[in-house]
Amino acid sequence: MEPYLVEMRGIHKQFGGIKALDGVDLCVRKGEILGLLGENGAGKSTLMKILTGVHQADTGEVLFEGREVRFQSTHEAYSLGISIIFQEFNLCSNLSVAENIFLGKENRKHRWFLDYRNQYKQAGEIFRQLDVEVNPLSPVRCLGVAQMQLTEIAKALAVNPKLLIMDEPTSSLSEVEIEKLFSIMKDLKSRGIAVIFISHKLEEVLEITDRVTVLRDGKNAGDIDTSKASRERLITLMVGRSLDDLTAPDRVKPEKEEPVMEVEDFSGPPFVEGVSFTLHRGEILGFAGLVGAGRTELAQLIIGYTKKKRGILRLEGRDTDIKGPVDAVKAGIAYLSEDRKNLGLNLAMTVRENLTMCIHDRLRRWLVLLDQKMERRRANNLVEKLHIKIDTLEQLTRNLSGGNQQKVGFGKWIATEPKVLILDEPTRGIDVGSKAEVHRIICRLADEGAAVMVISSELPEILKISDRIVVMHEGRVTGRFTRQEATQENIMSAAISTAEVKKGVCI
Numbered sequence: 001m002e003p004y005l006v007e008m009r010g011i012h013k014q015f016g017g018i019k020a021l022d023g024v025d026l027c028v029r030k031g032e033i034l035g036l037l038g039e040n041g042a043g044k045s046t047l048m049k050i051l052t053g054v055h056q057a058d059t060g061e062v063l064f065e066g067r068e069v070r071f072q073s074t075h076e077a078y079s080l081g082i083s084i085i086f087q088e089f090n091l092c093s094n095l096s097v098a099e100n101i102f103l104g105k106e107n108r109k110h111r112w113f114l115d116y117r118n119q120y121k122q123a124g125e126i127f128r129q130l131d132v133e134v135n136p137l138s139p140v141r142c143l144g145v146a147q148m149q150l151t152e153i154a155k156a157l158a159v160n161p162k163l164l165i166m167d168e169p170t171s172s173l174s175e176v177e178i179e180k181l182f183s184i185m186k187d188l189k190s191r192g193i194a195v196i197f198i199s200h201k202l203e204e205v206l207e208i209t210d211r212v213t214v215l216r217d218g219k220n221a222g223d224i225d226t227s228k229a230s231r232e233r234l235i236t237l238m239v240g241r242s243l244d245d246l247t248a249p250d251r252v253k254p255e256k257e258e259p260v261m262e263v264e265d266f267s268g269p270p271f272v273e274g275v276s277f278t279l280h281r282g283e284i285l286g287f288a289g290l291v292g293a294g295r296t297e298l299a300q301l302i303i304g305y306t307k308k309k310r311g312i313l314r315l316e317g318r319d320t321d322i323k324g325p326v327d328a329v330k331a332g333i334a335y336l337s338e339d340r341k342n343l344g345l346n347l348a349m350t351v352r353e354n355l356t357m358c359i360h361d362r363l364r365r366w367l368v369l370l371d372q373k374m375e376r377r378r379a380n381n382l383v384e385k386l387h388i389k390i391d392t393l394e395q396l397t398r399n400l401s402g403g404n405q406q407k408v409g410f411g412k413w414i415a416t417e418p419k420v421l422i423l424d425e426p427t428r429g430i431d432v433g434s435k436a437e438v439h440r441i442i443c444r445l446a447d448e449g450a451a452v453m454v455i456s457s458e459l460p461e462i463l464k465i466s467d468r469i470v471v472m473h474e475g476r477v478t479g480r481f482t483r484q485e486a487t488q489e490n491i492m493s494a495a496i497s498t499a500e501v502k503k504g505v506c507i
């Protein structure tokens with residue numbers, strides 16, 4: 001058997017009053033794909049940040065190739081061959097894709113000149129290997145979330161690492177890209193490179209890993225060969241008990257079909273072309289499609305974040321002109337963005353501030369004073385309802401784990417009790433137990449009368465909660481299904497179909 005490439009022993013890490021890691025061990029061999037699992041806030045990202053020199057452990061030791069190491073910076077870790085794709089993107093939005101990939105490890109022609117041409121060529125080569133379409137010349141600010149994710153992956157591969165750590169690399173990718181990523185991981189494995197793979201999608205973990213290490217509340221909860229693992233076994237290790245009720249309740253479709261939002265012939269070239277649909281009261285309408293199908297761009301046209309070229313929006317029968325996100329909130333449309341860092345949350349604000357910032361109008365006494373007691377009560381309710389793991393409401397949102405930040409973003413919008421709720425990848429980065437909870441909450445909001453539009457790259461999620469499903473491909477609608485008609489197969493074939501559908505057809 002290969003010797004251990006990395007051994008972490010008895011790692012402790014405390015942030016103020018929060019014990020993030022309490023004596024954790026983790027080992028990985030050369031050529032091994034190790035899954036790292038645990039609920040939101042279990043300590044996975046923190047452990048990986050210690051391994052890569054972002055944080056320093058309070059106590060405990062790390063051995064790399066048998067030698068003790070104590071990295072003070074990510075640079076030190078990189079130089080030994082440890083590469084990480086962080087859960088949150090770390091890209092400079094004004095630089096091009098290729099410049100980002102080679103940032104800090106630039107190709108030089110002579111001593112002073114950067115060899116841009118070679119960088120673009122190499123970046124193109126990495127994307128060709130990955131078999132995905134990303135233009136190395138494009139500025140990162142013009143990319144969608146999936147392309148940013150692919151850029152992060154390319155950046156990590158560009159250094160020819162000995163160990164590659166992937167902290168939820170698939171959370172913004174659709175199944176086609178995930179398959180491509182998996183074949184790259186298998187190739188790395190065959191070349192003796194070790195991979196640590198963090199994901200909340202248990203099927204992925206069961207498919208690609210050799211062994212799984214599970215954390216629970218900052219401690220080791222188990223270590224298991226993937227060949228002996230099952231979904232149930234992994235869940236039991238993660239949450240400490242079996243979760244039998246992971247499914248959303250069966251939905252009863254509302255009897256009367258009252259249109260709440262009608263979108264007619266929306267176009268915002270080049271991403272959206274002639275899209276029409278009607279969203280009814282109490283309905284969950286799923287939007288399926290591959291990455292780049294134009295679903296997020298459609299949502300952003302609806303809320304006025306980007307300007308449409310053509311199209312009519314009717315809310316409860318009235319033509320409505322929405323000029324920007326503020327108008328959208330006033331009109332009762334809430335949009336949970338897939339990109340929580342830029343469009344969703346203010347990470348420098350506290351959990352309380354984020355949760356209540358959209359409902360300040362309703363929390364005022366005598367028009368000016370904020371009713372702080374009421375504000376705290378509302379925020380606490382949301383924390384409880386969504387099982388957000390925090391120390392206090394006054395904690396900075398930045399310091400929450402990724403999944404818990406996602407829940408805060410979700411809570412902020414449900415607090416507004418919107419008429420139309422547009423959710424873009426609502427369970428991105430959320431653990432299995434909480435995911436079922438989020439699904440239940442979405443269904444409950446629909447039962448209470450909200451009209452919900454759910455964009456998700458996870459087909460099982462779409463199939464589980466939607467009443468009807470719209471499929472998009474390259475900016476156009478290529479399929480419409482009722483819950484009964486929809487299957488994984490017919491949705492996928494519509495998602496890759498190039499057949500044009502007639503413009504302006506409503507369902």
Ligand SMILES: Nc1ncnc2c1ncn2[C@@H]1O[C@H](COP(=O)(O)OP(=O)(O)OP(=O)(O)O)[C@@H](O)[C@H]1O
Pocket residue numbers: 015016018019020038039040041042043044045046047087389399400401402403404429431
């Ligand atoms: N910089 C920080 N300051 C304060 N607390 C922190 C900081 N970083 C992490 N924590 C806390 O440490 C705990 C573990 O967080 P971590 O991000 O490692 O979880 P995770 O397992 O990666 O979760 P997720 O699946 O949601 O990404 C959490 O309670 C989190 O709030």
Ligand SMILES: [Mg+2]
Pocket residue numbers: 044045046087167401402403
């Ligand atoms: Mg994390």
